[in-house]
Amino acid sequence: MAERVKVGIIGSQFQGDIHAASFQIMPEEAEVVAVCSPTPGHAAEMARKYGIPRVFLDYREMLREKDIEMVTIAAPNTLHCAMTVDIARAGKHVVCEKPLCMTLDEADEMIDVCRREGVLLLYAEELLFTPKYVKAKEMADHGAFGKLYLVKQSEKHFGPHSAWFWDVERSGGGVFMDMGCHSIAFCYWFFDRSPIKSVTCHMGTYVHGAKTRGEDDSICVLEFANGGVGLVENSWAKRGGMDDRTEIYGEGGVSYPNLHMGNAMPTYSEYGYGYAVEKAPSTKGWSYPVFDELWNYGSPHEMRHFARCVRGKEKPRSTGEDGRVVMEALYAGYASAGQGRKIELPFRPEGVKRPIDLWLDQAVPKK
């Protein structure tokens, strides 16, 4: 039996914690041996929580550890590309959080460096591993819905937990970039990676204008080469906690997998009770607590799969190339919203620093 894959995690807050918890939930293929984070004390705290033996302030020091084979990036979007280059050059496999990076130039650089160094670039898009959605895809592959014509995917909540998401210089965009990337990847996967032909998008900042220049709500239509249509809706303006749902329409059937509701218990409490679901502001009154939240998202299945890819036991199901497809659709979506028209792909404008600039630079200023 090959040894478990030794993993280092970059980042110790929201998603870094989810990575560590996920490896612990499905521990048979991988073990986390190191964590790093530049804020003194943070990585140490996460190490204590999960029994991780090594702690670093600088990720480059962690990359010198010879036994580490795979490194997961759970740091802000602006850092994904530089970190990937450093990890690949250290000869380690890369798991990169969504969105893949800030620009198509960065996406190409990440893909190239990993290819040159002979390491995997694994794109952490957990919706491709979400048990309920995997079941829906298996049913579609079995012909349950006949020929698919429409896939709707939507992820919404009232906005992210850390300041950098709201600062478009550091995030690259608002909710379309942050959560639209999930929904685009999902539709692309569900339509068997048929190329995206065009993108039409509308977006606005409706609720959080005092806090961000980023859009807090977006609606986007993707046309696929196989004739299918993706309808992607995302929001940071929706109250009441996380909502993630899909609708699948084919000539022969339909399915409405709702990630949270099917797993939740409609609950009323006069007094509140602690934790219900990601980003729910309160547990008083009506709430919808989920059980096994990470399991239902598919994060443990995703990390287990990535470790198995490192051992050659499985072929990567979500790659840097997938992340690049999503990035191109993000560019096209922002440009579409900015110009008020459908954008055909391939779409590769020059000199883009942040996807959102393709919208902000065109948008008519508010009166």
Ligand SMILES: NC(=O)c1ccc[n+]([C@@H]2O[C@H](COP(=O)([O-])OP(=O)(O)OC[C@H]3O[C@@H](n4cnc5c(N)ncnc54)[C@H](O)[C@@H]3O)[C@@H](O)[C@H]2O)c1
């Ligand atoms: N898959 C998902 O559903 C999901 C959910 C949340 C976040 N994410 C993604 O994960 C990434 C991290 O987001 P988050 O929510 O954990 O953010 P966060 O703000 O909670 O944590 C960011 C972490 O990055 C670390 N960091 C910052 N600069 C660093 C540096 N130079 N070197 C090493 N570490 C550094 C911080 O110390 C912190 O630990 C983002 O790309 C985000 O889009 C994905």
